[in-house]
Amino acid sequence: MANVFLPKGMRDLLPQQMIHRQRVIGAIQQVFTRHGFEPLETPAMERIETLTGKYGDEGDKLIFKVLSRGEGGKEGLVDQALRYDLTVPLARVIAMNPQLSLPFKRSQIQPVWRADRPQKGRFREFYQCDVDVVGAPCGLADAECIAVVHDALLALGFTDFTIRLNHRAWLRALAVAVGAADREVELIVAIDKLDKAGREGVGRDLLARGFLPDQVQRLWALLDGASLPGAEQADAELDRVEALALGLGVSPARLRRDRSLARGLDYYTGPVFETVLTDGAVGSVSGGGRYDGLIGMFSGRDIPAVGVSLGLERLLVLMEERGMLAASTTSTQVWVTVFDEACEPAALQAVTAFRQAGVPAEISLTEGKLGKQLKAADKRGVRWVVIAGPDEVAAGQVKLRDLRDGQDLALPLADAVARVVAGG
């Protein structure tokens, strides 16, 4: 074994994996484009002060910091960091580019980094696929984000998933009503675990944290639907977002109001959403929400915004586990063998003809027995093989073999190309 290692939680993506990734990314990008989102890229690094203070205490700890100009190791000087998500960089871009006309819809598919401890479906370097709408108030923009996630998951072949929907203001009102306005985040984090721990576990946890039994009882009552003062607007907004999302084609069965959904990031202010697969367990595959205050932190002028992020790595882990990825791991459709040196010109002519016709084609790069060349094509998963030996050259033809069924056809090169273009 080579005596070299990768940084923890980071991976090489070999061709076999890259082909799957590119297909999945392509499918997601296509849905983003279909919904009218325009592409954006931002640098891997941001200045540290751009990132800190946006994600909450837990999040800030996970920011991957970079030494000042790559130097200053002894002093531990840090003035830059790898981006933690794609939302904060977008907010920075908006603040720096007032010429962009609003509402601005952007998509962004790039890696982000977190100094987290890796586990299943969690890495230190991973791709997020984001869409955000900047400059539109709560309502249709939020519904669009939900619809995009819904449609993207369908495009990838997922059908059993639930988009959970809640409102940050509702949670804030809840904290006030329970008499814990100053401990909103703590309360939110606790009730977020209702799914796993149930009321018994969460109740015990809250009591251990110093909440009073009265407060816990009040909490259950409110979660059960007791009227919550100060939450009227939040509920009205959710009603509207939900109705609009359904209007955009989101399946009612896949959209669920869920008062225990919290979302830890500090910058959310309005509706928040998260997607979980109903039959899987790698955490959420998407998360997002409205963050009307974030851009103002950079520009001093509040601009409303809402966005959502799809977790590419988790989707890929699940798709692989479930055999949802296409079997083929090569894009090459035609493999041209080289019979011998005398026949090489015919092989060159053949591979060029396929390429010019837009068909991905390879030519054997190493000499060897014909059998070896066929075997190489087979291992690569290429469907078509072209053989141009002395007999074929003399007849002005090539032999085209379909490795799927082993059928040979001798025909002029142009006809072989036409046949492959037509899909056999």
Added chain:
RNA sequence: GUGGGUGUAGCUCAGUUGGUUAGAGCGCCAGGUUGUGGCCCUGGAGGUCAAGGGUUCAAUUCCCUUCACUCACCCCA
């Protein structure tokens, strides 16, 4: 940051109650078949048994430490 688990061939794993040449399947390479892939047969390459230290006549095996990987918690995509 907290707590478990696992490190033997490229991969998945046997095995060694401490003993001389560490095994299998798959994969890889070559040949059987110098104009033909998959199936079959034959042969071959490939291991400091994660690293370092300790106990012992002897350690891949027992003990300690470190490292790596992994699962869960926290949090999150």
